[in-house]
Amino acid sequence: MSFNSIAEYEASRNALILADRALRADHKKGQLSELEALADKVVRDVRAAEAASIWSQDHEGIPHPFPGMEFLTGRSIIVQTKLFEILGKMPKGGLLHAHLDATVNVSFLLKTAMRYPAIHVRASTALNSTTIGSVLPQFLPLPQELRTSGEIALTDENYTPNTWVPLAKARETFDPKLGGPEGFDRWITASLTINPTEAYVTHNTVNKIWEKFVSTFVVNTPLVRYEPIHREYVREFILSSIADGISYVEPRINFLQKDIPFIAADAHTRIDHREVVKSFDEVVNNVKEELKEQGREDEFIGAKIIYSTIRSITPEGLEWYLQDCIALKKEFPHLIAGFDLVGPENVLKPLKYYIEPLLKFREMQKEAGVEIPFIFHAAETLGDGTEADMNLYDAILLGTKRIGHGFALVKHPKLIEICKERGIAIEVCPISNEILRLTSSMHMHPLPVLLNQGVTVALCSDDPSVFGSMGLTFDYFQVLAASEVTGLIQLGEMAKDSIKFSSMDPEEKERALAAWQKRWDIFLEYAATEGQKFLAQSQTTM
Numbered sequence: 001m002s003f004n005s006i007a008e009y010e011a012s013r014n015a016l017i018l019a020d021r022a023l024r025a026d027h028k029k030g031q032l033s034e035l036e037a038l039a040d041k042v043v044r045d046v047r048a049a050e051a052a053s054i055w056s057q058d059h060e061g062i063p064h065p066f067p068g069m070e071f072l073t074g075r076s077i078i079v080q081t082k083l084f085e086i087l088g089k090m091p092k093g094g095l096l097h098a099h100l101d102a103t104v105n106v107s108f109l110l111k112t113a114m115r116y117p118a119i120h121v122r123a124s125t126a127l128n129s130t131t132i133g134s135v136l137p138q139f140l141p142l143p144q145e146l147r148t149s150g151e152i153a154l155t156d157e158n159y160t161p162n163t164w165v166p167l168a169k170a171r172e173t174f175d176p177k178l179g180g181p182e183g184f185d186r187w188i189t190a191s192l193t194i195n196p197t198e199a200y201v202t203h204n205t206v207n208k209i210w211e212k213f214v215s216t217f218v219v220n221t222p223l224v225r226y227e228p229i230h231r232e233y234v235r236e237f238i239l240s241s242i243a244d245g246i247s248y249v250e251p252r253i254n255f256l257q258k259d260i261p262f263i264a265a266d267a268h269t270r271i272d273h274r275e276v277v278k279s280f281d282e283v284v285n286n287v288k289e290e291l292k293e294q295g296r297e298d299e300f301i302g303a304k305i306i307y308s309t310i311r312s313i314t315p316e317g318l319e320w321y322l323q324d325c326i327a328l329k330k331e332f333p334h335l336i337a338g339f340d341l342v343g344p345e346n347v348l349k350p351l352k353y354y355i356e357p358l359l360k361f362r363e364m365q366k367e368a369g370v371e372i373p374f375i376f377h378a379a380e381t382l383g384d385g386t387e388a389d390m391n392l393y394d395a396i397l398l399g400t401k402r403i404g405h406g407f408a409l410v411k412h413p414k415l416i417e418i419c420k421e422r423g424i425a426i427e428v429c430p431i432s433n434e435i436l437r438l439t440s441s442m443h444m445h446p447l448p449v450l451l452n453q454g455v456t457v458a459l460c461s462d463d464p465s466v467f468g469s470m471g472l473t474f475d476y477f478q479v480l481a482a483s484e485v486t487g488l489i490q491l492g493e494m495a496k497d498s499i500k501f502s503s504m505d506p507e508e509k510e511r512a513l514a515a516w517q518k519r520w521d522i523f524l525e526y527a528a529t530e531g532q533k534f535l536a537q538s539q540t541t542m
């Protein structure tokens with residue numbers, strides 16, 4: 001290639017950039033309206049201004065911050081930014097990948113649990129400054145006859161290991177030397193969340209951090225599976241999602257009747273899956289009604305459930321769950337959206353292990369006259385050719401409707417092609433992937449590769465209660481933070497795709513999209529005005 005002048009070179013350069021950018025989803029959208037263009041530009045300017053201000057200073061305990069850095073370290077800076085405030089108001093469409101039992105912040109769960117006298121807590125040894133860092137709380141709802149008065153505190157040296165103490169009492173009597181009731185809260189919170197030292201120092205590999213991650217579920221399960229708490233939990237999940245601009249949720253519920261059942265208010269009777277789904281339905285309908293009374297029905301279109309169980313069961317065991325899923329679909333056709341297998345892919349069984357029952361599932365559905373798509377987790381891994389990576393082939397052959405994570409998908413050109421052809425959207429969970437050590441920062445996350453290759457992406461939060469990333473604002477923030485090119489318009493396209501690729505039926509989708517568009521236009525006005533105000537102020541203070 002030769003150029004006769006700098007001007008000619010510049011022209012070719014601009015043309016090449018345009019041709020490349022034209023393949024991105026936000027450019028494919030076509031000509032932007034005046035308002036879209038303005039809001040997009042203002043948000044870019046806010047991002048640039050904050051990259052040069054708040055992100056370029058050292059913060060206490062965070063010596064070298066940068067936008068898109070490790071979430072758990074950068075979080076305290078993120079929440080101070082204007083960009084975060086603006087994104088908080090963005091209408092986000094649907095949340096298509098979240099494990100229900102990890103969606104509500106820990107303080108809500110603890111406060112709620114405190115109101116139920118059945119809930120008790122114990123520890124394997126008396127807590128003191130040496131043991132508190134490694135001993136986990138164990139919760140259990142106890143039936144009336146087994147409840148204790150809890151005279152001896154968990155922190156008393158005379159505490160008999162593994163003796164149950166009523167939750168409220170355990171908090172009240174927690175040794176002031178360990179922080180008293182607030183110290184108790186910190187102990188519980190630490191057991192239900194991942195902290196920066198764990199993620200980035202002591203547990204800094206995928207398999208190690210998963211050990212800590214799984215332990216948070218072991219701790220919270222007896223609370224979340226206690227029916228009265230579960231009901232409040234589901235309601236809070238929906239309300240807090242709505243407050244974050246999410247108008248539809250499609251959580252995965254981990255159904256494990258055989259091993260870890262739900263327990264009724266009497267803390268004794270087991271509750272079957274049917275009751276769990278029924279109660280979910282009631283909560284959803286109550287929220288809908290309340291919003292309607294307030295004239296806010298456009299803010300929440302509804303919720304569905306992806307039936308999940310864990311990839312550690314046997315193929316024979318799986319058949320029971322497949323039958324169970326079909327029975328639930330027959331009774332609650334509007335609620336059961338799909339079927340999935342969850343748990344750490346690197347260590348548990350691959351999809352291939354279950355191929356017999358999974359292939360049979362189609363026939364079983366036909367007989368029952370229902371349709372339940374697979375919506376599989378696949379390739380949440382750094383592997384290339386490992387079982388977890390190979391799950392992609394099975395997920396696609398089995399006709400998965402979307403792919404959960406698909407972190408390794410970018411290594412598979414043929415599979416990318418298929419996902420594009422068949423409209424298989426990828427549920428990408430950037431903060432989850434970073435904390436669970438698949439990437440060290442947003443800059444190394446494959447999300448832009450997928451987006452720019454034309455693969456449909458729905459941005460998701462996965463397990464926000466464990467990560468401290470409630471809602472979707474944090475995830476959208478991290479996406480914007482790590483690019484000079486990706487802007488508001490791209491985020492809007494992802495939000496719309498989260499509606500289009502959801503399991504809502506066509507009329508619901510239409511309603512959701514129309515409601516989203518209305519709110520989006522209002523949001524653009526807000527983003528432009530608010531951003532401009534901020535930029536003008538930062539100019540005068542500089």
Ligand SMILES: O=c1[nH]cnc2c1ncn2[C@@H]1O[C@H](CO)[C@@H](O)[C@H]1O
Pocket residue numbers: 099100101214217252253254310342343344345377380432462463
């Ligand atoms: O990112 C994930 N990938 C796979 N499984 C997960 C992920 N997050 C949570 N779980 C699994 O879901 C169950 C709780 O509902 C837990 O078993 C947990 O291992």
